[in-house]
Amino acid sequence: MQKDPICGMMVDEKTATLKSEHEGKAFYFCSSGCKAAFDKDPHKHAHH
Numbered sequence: 001m002q003k004d005p006i007c008g009m010m011v012d013e014k015t016a017t018l019k020s021e022h023e024g025k026a027f028y029f030c031s032s033g034c035k036a037a038f039d040k041d042p043h044k045h046a047h048h
């Protein structure tokens with residue numbers, strides 16, 4: 001399981017379809033809204 005960096009929800013990376021990469025690391029999202037928020041400013045969300 002991976003943590004959605006936007007809302008903190010746990011996401012199963014085996015079934016997740018919403019995924020982004022930042023600096024070589026994969027991030028998974030519970031919804032397209034969370035992915036959009038991450039993609040808008042990945043640096044902010046990936047490093048807090």
Ligand SMILES: [Zn+2]
Pocket residue numbers: 004006007008009029030031034
């Ligand atoms: Zn989320």
